[in-house]
Amino acid sequence: MDPFNVYRGTVVPLDRANVDTDQIIPKQFLKSIKRTGFGENLFDAWRFKDEGEIGKNPNEREINREFILNDPRYQGVSILLGRQNFGCGSSREHAVWALSEFGIRCVIAPSFADIFYNNCFKNGLLPIVFKEKIIDYLFDLATGPRALEIEVNLERQRLTIDSADDIPFDINPGRKAPLLLGLDDIGMTFKHADDIRDFEVRHRQAMPWIFDHDEA
């Protein structure tokens, strides 16, 4: 996983509440057994007017000009500004893979669905939560004639707009550290392998039936 520290990019404002993971990456693209190849179908049903399928040539598709990601102002964006309950619905991590591959490094919203939020951190994508008032303010700035450029500093937990505004954000230290260092999550847990084995011994005594199928 790539470390995330200071990141500068332009913002696309997606002014919809409850953006679900079925919208972020529709189900027909989940058939892939790879971790890559999802970016071109991010928000497929909103970005395109024709129905998307795996392998369909993006150059031959009918683009939905009304969708914000197709607005010329927002080409090359890497920070997505959303509304409440972003990423609700299915647990599909493919939603985060699609956002990452499209080039999104950070999603800002007033609230996130739990599983999506969790999945972000496993893939070096930073989700930031702000109060509605700040989100509204950011939407105002981001919908101007030119795309808004901001800097996200994870270590300092600050979002900087045109080096003027400096808005602090909260993040759980347990989430922050692995993202800053790009650590291997499984590797970190493996450091506790002895604890896991000790736990299993105690657990087996307390609830032996859980281990009944281990020699199956």
Place this chain on the structure above:
Amino acid sequence: MSKTLYDKIWDAHVVGQRSDGTTILYIDQHLLHEVTSPQAFEGLRLAGRSPWRLGANLATPDHNVPTKNRAAGVDGIEDPIAREQVIALDRNCNHFGIRQFDMTDPRQGIVHVIGPEQGATLPGTTIVCGDSHTSTHGAFGALAHGIGTSEVEHVLATQCLVQTKSRNMRVEVQGKLREGVYAKDIVLAIIGELGTAGATGHTIEYTGDAIQSLSMEGRMTVCNMSIEAGARAGLVAVDDVTLNYIEGRPLAPEGERLEMAEQYWRGLVSDPGANFDLFTELDAGSLKPQVSWGTNPELVVDIDDVVPAPDSFDDPAKEETAFRALEYMGLEPGMPMTELQLDRIFIGSCTNSRIEDLRAAAEVVKGRKVSSVLKSAIVVPGSGPVKAEAEQEGLNQIFLDAGFEWRDPGCSMCLAMNADRLYPEERAASTSNRNFEGRQGHLGRTHLVSPATAAASAIAGHFADPREFM
């Protein structure tokens, strides 16, 4: 100190703390399916790792298996990409030695149906699966929730998850359900009340006599849709109904082992006076059959109600959502729900594909015919054993005589990864769990209902109150 049921299960599975302050939680049971596991297995292989505890894993293909022409097995999957994914699950399970009910196994079915059915789902355990409807298993007083693929790999490798504890929430449902009103109506009404993010960050415990009166299958329907209110997990305390369901299941403990387990399981209730951070209640006695009208599961009304107007919502964000939903769904405010013409009926999914669901639908359908205005009406049993049991009871014949199609088990039209789907602007009464845009097919229009309401609507050709058919 008084503990909630969630506190008790959590505490019994804490392995330790990581240096970053997060908790390492032990996972007893891991369920796998073809869609969210291949990248996890690949990660495991690339890192030269193997599953920590093989016996903790149980796999089955469900999301994109076809529900017709199953005799040919994997070769019968027409879509080459879907076929590749099911083959990948076979290959991964064989390679690592994971127990799988493959496509040709009579026990194959929707992962959240087969876990309880086989006795793999046990009270007081931690259960995870790369699927958000894992909350289903909470009906057994098990802490069960969905995870992403990175976490699937993490559980395979370490038998643990890195977690931050949720807050406790209690949803009390009191009163006696009226005829024609079911667990599905309870949970749709709860989501309508809480909203799609009303329980985010919480584990819900469902309490009250209306919940206690539900069968295990009804409780599974309620817990299944916890995620639709934002809660990763839903729980119901263990009682006799739970214990009676488990006894005799193939993978459940037996004899002395079972007695020992039952003694422990009986303690899986919240202590009197345990603290809940959030509380809400619902009167089940006054509940009518529910039907969703919008593009998220909180947008529900009574079956005899009308499509609401966007300006009836106080919150501007909800007004905007409603406005957009009406446009997508092709609806106008004030339309009576029972006048909406339907194109397709789907009875199935991890929410409503168990034997009692099929019985409730068959009771409505018996001796009647599916409306000729419908393009299709399908019944997709949740598992091989559910299908066999229904056939033994003659339910398949009731459905077939009425003009329903009787299919093979899988997730089917709930998310339309296989060939069962809606086409643009088609409207469906569906017993599934999500009515998101495009969920059941590009530009398809999904309305969530109970199996009895779906059956009544199939007969009428438009939404219909099942009580009129009883």
